[in-house]
Amino acid sequence: MAKQYDSERVDDGTVSTSGFFRLDRMSSAMLVLTGTLIAVAYAPLLTGAELTIAGQPWLLLSQPIVMIVLGAVFVTATYYVERADGDDA
């Protein structure tokens, strides 16, 4: 993974003034994971019905899991990339 330079960019002297700057794959994956977990945690709210698991509100159970999982995955990913960068150097 390490440093993900934009390998698709061709330096032909032209500059596009539209579209987005490129986001690396791991950042994109992290954003997708974040969005997915948020949707899992909060989508039941949109239905209007109160979802419970084992008698406890879904938000009570899901939010701490979402917080801890996202925080842990993010720190792990950050250090994984740092280490990979170190190995590449």
Added chain:
Amino acid sequence: MSQASELAIVLLYFLVILGIGYYFKDHRSGDEYWSAGGEIGTVMNTLAIFAAFASGGTFLGSIGFAYTFGLPFGWTAITGSVVGFIVAAILVAKPMRRVDAYTITDIFDFLYRDRRINLLVPIVVILAFVLYMVAQLKAAGVVTEYLLGIGYLPSVIIIGLIFIAYVSLGGMWAITVTDVLQGVLIWGLMLVMAAMGFAYYGFSVTAPGAETPGLLEMATVHPASYLGFFVIWASTVAILPHIVMRVLSADSPESAKIAYSWVAILYAVFSVIAFYIIPSTALSIDPGLADPDLALVVVMESLLPAIVAGLVAAAILAAVMSTTDALLLAMSASIANDIYGTVLNPEASDERVVRIGTFATVGIGLVSIAIAALDPPDVLVVLYTDATGMMAAAFFFPLVLGIWWKRTTSSGALAGMTVGLASYVGAWLVVPMFAAILVALPLSLLVTVGVSFATDAPSVERIERLREKLGHEETGW
């Protein structure tokens, strides 16, 4: 309990942080005063960001909030904050740190070079942060009055004068070092309180929930309030001016991002533990508190010996002061660096801008003390969450799109900011609590994109400048 021992510990704490401010009194260049020379390392910045974010509002307000509304609603803001740090780390931390900037206005100036934006941003920051700081000062006054018995007015004045002194003396260096100390105190407080809370329940993990079942129930509020509370904090972290200044003081872009990642997990663990056990213990001790914000203090006074309670009192004040000092520096930077140095007198010397910043620190601090001394009604105090939500509605998409979407124009950003602000205020009057962001943020996005398409595309030179300076050439994590 001995108020004398608590007072002695709190006085010692005040002397230490004043000493830190005095130690950094000679660090007066603009680079050092506003961003500590960009030399703050990852560990120090992690603790400083954590302390600046974990304000008195977080400590007293969020625990009181969970005490009143239950954990599912209380944790919504915390989940939003954790997501906010991740979003900010991925989308804005590294690009912002690569820019030669001190404030969020400098970042917008780099992105858009638009005088109207350079004026609008600091004005919004100052208006929102005065509310924020008054809320923090009021919380400090209430707690200090309760703990030390020295009266509300003297409490507000003493605390206010102390942080004015060390911020005006030492700038970013002083608030970073004091925030590190305060971060350690806050973590120590959480560990002690959680341990005492679990001991109160015989070290059972399930007993707190079983004994106070109301804490685990959903609050009877509109679902939009849950979503709005989450979205406010998920979108605010990226644009909070005093947190952005921390990013700009990091010793490298990578360090800024790593610090954000650590704050995310620290904040998650901290909140999951503290907001479960402490409100539960408070409910068990006194289920009918007239002022829920005192839930933490009630637990402290009931369970801790006086000497430890003195340390906890210092930690609570640390939580308040670690945020107010950062708010104060951000506001003085808005006046001196942004309005004076960027808009009114771009030719002003570095020394003059810092001198004006020092005067601004004292002036804004005194105004905030004066407002807080009037003991404003709680309705004014709770407005600070909406004040930060309003900033997020105005700044989030113009910032993120400005960094990542090449087609964003200055007119689009200005329109997005203006509509975000106006629609937040308008929606706030008619929608459920915290739900205004659900209207204002999408509108800001639509208007920023729509007006950008309707105006001339940015020049090739601007795109090249953004690509090179923001580091888009190197797209790594």
